[in-house]
Amino acid sequence: MSLTLALVVAVLFAVGTYLLLQRTLTRVIFGIAVMSHGANLLLQLAGGRAGDPPVVGDDGAARIVGQSGGAGFVDPLPQALALTAIVIAFGLTSYLLAMAYRSWVLNDSDEVEDDVEDRRIARSRERDTAPEEAR
Amino acid sequence: MDLILVLPIALPLAAAALTLLVRGSRWAQRAISLVTCTTILVLAIFILLAADAQGAVVTQVGGWSAPFGITLIADRFGAIMLLISTIMILIVLIYALGQLDDEREFLLHFHPVYLVLSAGVSASFLTGDLFNLFVAFEVMLIASYVLITLGAGKGQIRSGMTYVVINLLASTMFVAAVALIYAATGTVNMAQLALRIAELPEGLRLALGYLLLVVFGVKAGIFPLFFWLPDSYPTAPAPITALFAGLLTKVGVYTLIRTQTLMFPHDGAPSIVILVIAGLTMLVGVLGAIAQNDIKRILSFHIVSQIGYMIFGLGLFTLAGLAAAVYYIVHHIVVKTSLFLIGGLVETATGTGALRRLGGVARRAPVLGLLFLTAAFSLAGLPPFSGFVAKLALVQEGLNLRHGGIVAVSLVVSLLTLFSMTKIWGGAFWGPPEQSGDRVRDDHGVVKLRLNPLMLGSTIALVGLSVVISVAAAPLYQLSERAARTLVEREPYIEAVLGPAEAEVVQQ
Numbered sequence: 001m002s003l004t005l006a007l008v009v010a011v012l013f014a015v016g017t018y019l020l021l022q023r024t025l026t027r028v029i030f031g032i033a034v035m036s037h038g039a040n041l042l043l044q045l046a047g048g049r050a051g052d053p054p055v056v057g058d059d060g061a062a063r064i065v066g067q068s069g070g071a072g073f074v075d076p077l078p079q080a081l082a083l084t085a086i087v088i089a090f091g092l093t094s095y096l097l098a099m100a101y102r103s104w105v106l107n108d109s110d111e112v113e114d115d116v117e118d119r120r121i122a123r124s125r126e127r128d129t130a131p132e133e134a135r
Numbered sequence: 136m137d138l139i140l141v142l143p144i145a146l147p148l149a150a151a152a153l154t155l156l157v158r159g160s161r162w163a164q165r166a167i168s169l170v171t172c173t174t175i176l177v178l179a180i181f182i183l184l185a186a187d188a189q190g191a192v193v194t195q196v197g198g199w200s201a202p203f204g205i206t207l208i209a210d211r212f213g214a215i216m217l218l219i220s221t222i223m224i225l226i227v228l229i230y231a232l233g234q235l236d237d238e239r240e241f242l243l244h245f246h247p248v249y250l251v252l253s254a255g256v257s258a259s260f261l262t263g264d265l266f267n268l269f270v271a272f273e274v275m276l277i278a279s280y281v282l283i284t285l286g287a288g289k290g291q292i293r294s295g296m297t298y299v300v301i302n303l304l305a306s307t308m309f310v311a312a313v314a315l316i317y318a319a320t321g322t323v324n325m326a327q328l329a330l331r332i333a334e335l336p337e338g339l340r341l342a343l344g345y346l347l348l349v350v351f352g353v354k355a356g357i358f359p360l361f362f363w364l365p366d367s368y369p370t371a372p373a374p375i376t377a378l379f380a381g382l383l384t385k386v387g388v389y390t391l392i393r394t395q396t397l398m399f400p401h402d403g404a405p406s407i408v409i410l411v412i413a414g415l416t417m418l419v420g421v422l423g424a425i426a427q428n429d430i431k432r433i434l435s436f437h438i439v440s441q442i443g444y445m446i447f448g449l450g451l452f453t454l455a456g457l458a459a460a461v462y463y464i465v466h467h468i469v470v471k472t473s474l475f476l477i478g479g480l481v482e483t484a485t486g487t488g489a490l491r492r493l494g495g496v497a498r499r500a501p502v503l504g505l506l507f508l509t510a511a512f513s514l515a516g517l518p519p520f521s522g523f524v525a526k527l528a529l530v531q532e533g534l535n536l537r538h539g540g541i542v543a544v545s546l547v548v549s550l551l552t553l554f555s556m557t558k559i560w561g562g563a564f565w566g567p568p569e570q571s572g573d574r575v576r577d578d579h580g581v582v583k584l585r586l587n588p589l590m591l592g593s594t595i596a597l598v599g600l601s602v603v604i605s606v607a608a609a610p611l612y613q614l615s616e617r618a619a620r621t622l623v624e625r626e627p628y629i630e631a632v633l634g635p636a637e638a639e640v641v642q643q
Binding site: 013016020028032035036038039040042043045047081084088091092095096099100102103106107112113 | 266269270273277280284287289292293295296297299300303304306307308310311313314315317318323366
């Protein structure tokens with residue numbers, strides 16, 4: 001496994017995590033996208049070291065799987081898996097963007113809102129800390 | 136080549152395409168959905184009968200033999216889950232026909248999405264391939280993203296965003312887990328993984344096992360990964376919340392049990408980590424439920440605490456523990472879905488789910504009171520209802536293995552469950568009748584609630600089913616035991632996929 005690629009995977013996951021923890025929806029979406037790139041790259045790495053180019057080898061001779069023994073070929077399965085995962089991530093990123101746009105239309109802001117429970121707790125704290133005469 | 140395993144996945148997908156083609160005709164859409172859901176229910180019955188007779192039914196898709204092709208497999212556990220999920224899908228569909236307004240049902244394409252969801256659920260239960268499990272999960276989740284934001288109201292977008300992001304995060308981790316597992320073993324076929332993961336060094340095996348535990352833990356909603364659940368479920372329309380509550384988290388539990396028993400067996404020793412998680416999940420879930428003041432939110436927190444019981448059964452890693460878990464899942468899916476459907480009926484008829492504004496529902500609609508009592512008692516585990524049988528089995532096995540702590544927690548949680556159910560009962564069903572909703576007075580001047588016959592009929596059918604589960608407890612429990620035996624032995628599963636030669640390794 002190439003060290004450079006392994007480091008790239010680590011950086012992608014780190015950046016993705018950082019972006020996911022932001023309050024702005026667009027950054028969250030970028031975080032998801034970057035992180036799924038990391039996962040797909042990891043899937044590529046799982047196939048082992050790089051092999052010969054598919055149809056034509058390094059020496060220029062035409063190759064057919066099976067004929068040349070197939071020893072120098074890269075494992076194709078993780079590439080198929082990554083392709084599937086990329087398509088799914090692509091579809092979902094566009095769905096997320098549509099939702100973020102809808103949220104912006106409804107709220108005029110790009111921030112993640114507090115959930116119901118958070119708001120309830122915030123309200124009760126305000127009530128408790130308000131000065132006596134204001135109640 | 137056994138085509139019967141392909142149909143529960145292929146049929147709903149084809150029907151989804153068909154409903155889009157006939158989107159002008161409302162009756163055609165409804166007819167296609169109903170016929171498809173009924174057909175896969177019948178298929179699921181046949182699959183269960185075949186799986187119970189043979190131990191497991193296998194199809195190698197495209198005729199490619201096991202480790203190279205894609206394997207579909209229904210062992211007893213998978214077939215039970217498939218049957219119970221198809222029953223839920225049919226009943227909730229009928230309920231939805233009565234509840235959803237025209238805009239949500241037709242303009243926003245409820246039918247195609249619903250059918251895709253059912254295809255995804257079936258595929259999750261039938262797949263024998265780790266990466267295909269990811270794809271099945273995604274098919275199911277994408278459909279659920281659309282359903283949970285159906286109508287795109289303000290609250291739905293807010294909670295839907297949390298739901299989508301947290302599930303995407305879990306899915307990304309799932310892809311990473313698949314990549315690491317493939318790098319370590321060179322396969323994604325679950326039966327082959329069962330053989331190869333056993334050869335890995337201890338530390339790596341633990342790391343992979345816990346990574347999958349986290350991934351499926353997010354989907355199942357176990358402690359401390361459940362925070363998205365009680366917030367996002369209640370905002371969707373009632374039938375959708377009911378289906379999500381009954382099915383989706385249980386798909387997570389199913390995969391958790393499947394992967395942990397097949398790929399990371401504990402050789403009969405209980406897993407302390409899983410038991411501790413189970414105890415905390417039960418306790419935190421039920422305490423959350425007690426603090427809530429809205430029917431749907433109380434019920435949503437209960438999903439979390441109930442998941443704890445199933446994980447408890449898994450954590451014991453014995454035949455009896457897993458049998459109890461299987462029975463518990465079946466009981467829970469039926470009871471939880473029916474409670475949400477009843478909550479939906481109350482909400483639709485009165486216009487609110489807030490306990491403060493409700494009252495006297497038991498007088499205004501006695502049948503709802505009866506249905507709620509049956510389901511609530513069953514959830515809390517009062518004899519003679521189905522929850523009692525499930526909890527009794529868990530507690531017995533827990534005591535046999537001398538895990539008194541978790542047994543004590545589970546009993547306390549049962550009491551608290553009953554307490555929070557009386558909260559709904561006292562707030563919504565008793566008290567002076569609120570004069571909201573449709574005004575049709577009876578002889579005593581009480582305003583009767585008008586209930587939609589489709590919604591009421593399907594709810595009654597579901598509560599009836601939960602009674603059947605408790606009446607037929609003996610044969611059902613024996614079936615769960617047989618299912619648990621295949622889970623513990625592992626050999627029938629591996630033999631069915633890879634052939635007898637490979638399976639002998641496990642036997643030795």
